[in-house]
Amino acid sequence: MTPQPLDAASRGEQPYLWRFTPLQRTLHAMVIVSFLGLVITGLPLRFAYAPWARVLVRGLGGLAAAGVIHRMCAIITFGYFAAHVGSLIYRVARGTSWKRILWGPDSMVPQGKDVRDLIGMFKWFLGRGPRPRFERYSYMEKFDYLAVFWGVAIIGFSGLLLWFPEFFSRFLPGWMFNVATIIHGDEALLAMSFIFTIHFFNVHLRPEKFPIDLVIFTGRATTEYLKDEHPLEYERRREAGALERLSAPPVSRLAYVWSIILGFASLGLGILVIVLVLWAVLH
């Protein structure tokens, strides 16, 4: 028995099949870098009373430096948000119908099937039914995706308010900055709590995938992976005779090593953040 690859998307029956485009992979890498940057620099403010807060600020080069990093990461965030919305518009302009984007099998929009899948999963958890079979995106992936949409909008707007209070006070009352402070901090806390526990478990840490799934970095996964994780998509592609066209070469050694490094560094940082949050909350 050969040792299993660390990467869950590299295990089992080949060939590799393309799953994410270079743009999608780049945008997700931007999400990772900017989100971690925002969390690490925002955390000491949210938990200023925590014993580690001053240490973290010193490590970041002082509070002024942390503020600059935070704002730079915010700009990256607005950048990937705009790039993604732009790519959707581009697809429509190139002839893909809105209908297909919103309601097609590749859609990110929650549909009846997602509700049935969610109920089906709970039934399966309790041993009262088969495991639901997912299309290209499961309800969990849709939730993650829409949570970023909601999160960037909410945290982004409240953040802009706090970044430029003098400008926004031209048309907003000052107590909106109090509201923005609460929303910005609590929504960020929700985002990091969710990403660093639920998302990490769903995508990387559950026993089938442990310890990591690099498909978002390498863009490709094995045929077996697709059969296990997205069986309906696999069948649809097979029936359409599209598997051949999706076939991808194995990941180059260099890309694999870099994906492992970025992946584990992000996982480690995220888990460290959860430890810091729990430390602060329970302190």
Added chain:
Amino acid sequence: MRTCTRLFGLLVAGVPLGWAPARGQAPVVQCEKCHGNRDFITGKSGGPQDTSLYVPAAILQESRHRGLRCSDCHQGYEAGYPHQVANRVVPCQTCHEAEGRDWQASIHAANAESQGDAPNCVRCHGSHSVYGAADRRSPTHPLNVAALCGSCHADPRITGTYFATPGKAQARTAVAQYFKTVHGNALTRDGLVVSATCNDCHGAHKVLPADSAESSVNRHNIPATCGACHVGVAEVYEASAHGQAYRSGRKNNEGHEAPVCVDCHTAHGIVRADQPQWLLGVVAECGSCHEHLYETYFETYHGKVTRLGFTLAATCADCHTAHDMRPASDPRSSVFPANRVATCARCHPAANENFARYRPHGDPRDRARYPVLFWTWLFMTLLLAGVMLFFGTHTLLWLTRIVIDRVRGAAAEPPGTGS
């Protein structure tokens, strides 16, 4: 301390320097015939009991007392050698009446009588070399006073004896602390003689412990004592909420008495108000009485970054002023509604009416005062709890299902038959 006792001994021993019947009467005895002799000592043995009776003429010439005759101070010495002495005490008070009276009333005099080691006139002013406080050579010159007082008050034998109780802990470190702080620095580093030294606050002669009502450093006298130099600040303080409340004895909502200068600035640890040490520390000082405002301040951006050591964000005094703090209902207050835009604009130049409606102490837990903040906070908290609870359950159930399936699979399938 040894110098101290020796000088004191010199005084009470009444060094016989001469004889004269009374001021202005002949004959004048030339004391220097004997006392101008470098080798003139009492005793012949050369042992430690011997005392030099030599008084260099140069010292007397430069002294402020150079016009006096020896017998003006050394009274009660009879003719003949060795002199017969009726009264060895040098009566400085004869001329320096007010100072003598003040000293008599001081803790120093009380201890001089009971313990014998507290300073008398000579200990601070010198014996024959009296120059006056304006003379740089005098131990009582402003630049020398702290060292002079410190020669006893920084001596563990003195502080251990007189300031042993916990209530006097501050006095044990006062001198060392003084040299590191703004008053001490101004004197020793900048050579600024107008900076406060020991006697400016404690008095020169009528030194009394702070718990004595007559003491210049008694809490009740502090505004006047500090105000002697800080005239402008004292005026502002007296008119402020703190000054008014202190005079009337009124307490704040949380039951604390109003502060006097030293409550915020400390007595011997006074630092410049533009130093990080002060900017970060003063919030805790204000907070020690204004507990609720202290807590709510740290909920805001200003408070959070200040807590992390950033000194540019507003602390208490930036909005409430340092000394002219008044309730928000007072039209002269910096936080009176009509004045808020100007107050905010001190840091945020583009502040307008809207901007000034920010709540710098907004408390989301206070539903009555801040309903919008309360409901926002509640919604966000429920959202956080709801999402995490739902997906937390989802995750835990999922994990349980996988573990159960694996355990069952392993039991149904003997090892080695799998892929």
